[in-house]
Amino acid sequence: xxxxxxxxxEIIVAVCALFVSVISIVIGALALRNQKIHNQKSVRPIxxxxxxxxxxxxxxxxxxxxxxxxxxxxxxxxxNGKVYRRLKDLISPSFPSGGEYTYKWVNFIQQRTIPVxxxxxxxxxxxxxxxxxFESVRDKVRKALTEVTISIKYSDIYxxxxxxxxxxxxxxxxxxxxx
Numbered sequence: 231x232x233x234x235x236x237x238x239x240e241i242i243v244a245v246c247a248l249f250v251s252v253i254s255i256v257i258g259a260l261a262l263r264n265q266k267i268h269n270q271k272s273v274r275p276i277x278x279x280x281x282x283x284x285x286x287x288x289x290x291x292x293x294x295x296x297x298x299x300x301x302x303x304x305x306x307x308x309x310n311g312k313v314y315r316r317l318k319d320l321i322s323p324s325f326p327s328g329g330e331y332t333y334k335w336v337n338f339i340q341q342r343t344i345p346v347x348x349x350x351x352x353x354x355x356x357x358x359x360x361x362x363x364f365e366s367v368r369d370k371v372r373k374a375l376t377e378v379t380i381s382i383k384y385s386d387i388y389x390x391x392x393x394x395x396x397x398x399x400x401x402x403x404x405x406x407x408x409x
Contacts, residue, residue: 270386270388275296275346277294286356286357291350291351291352298346300344302383304382320375321374334354380398
């Protein structure tokens with residue numbers, strides 16, 4: 231039987247062609263899998279929570295320092311073990327009623343996208359011209375922020391969840407000293 235198969239070159243050529251085509255399919259499938267893994271790793275977001283604590287302004291920023299878009303799924307503010315969804319609920323008691331203050335906060339009610347190198351200011355409070363009680367209000371806001379931990383749940387465009395980014399604002403009361 232083997233001698234009959236070996237005596238016909240067209241059968242040998244057909245078997246070799248089948249073998250080569252199976253190997254090329256396996257190599258193509260492996261290359262496709264590796265390309266998919268590479269694509270997923272090459273669009274990875276990195277969440278960064280930063281703040282500016284100056285004499286004339288306070289700013290809290292969420293930025294994307296990665297190489298792919300960041301989808302922010304949830305923003306949680308933790309104070310004394312209680313979870314809040316809005317910064318306004320934590321900060322607004324610090325503002326005296328009737329005053330004119332320049333501030334803004336952003337609520338993450340739905341998913342938000344932060345592009346590569348982009349950022350969202352989730353809180354901004356700064357002094358305006360003619361504001362006389364800014365320093366006392368700023369100090370109350372700083373005190374309120376010292377007890378807050380910001381936790382952000384985010385994912386990439388492929389839906390892969392990343393570990394939560396967290397930042398505790400415990401050193402917000404440490405302000406620059408002017409001499």
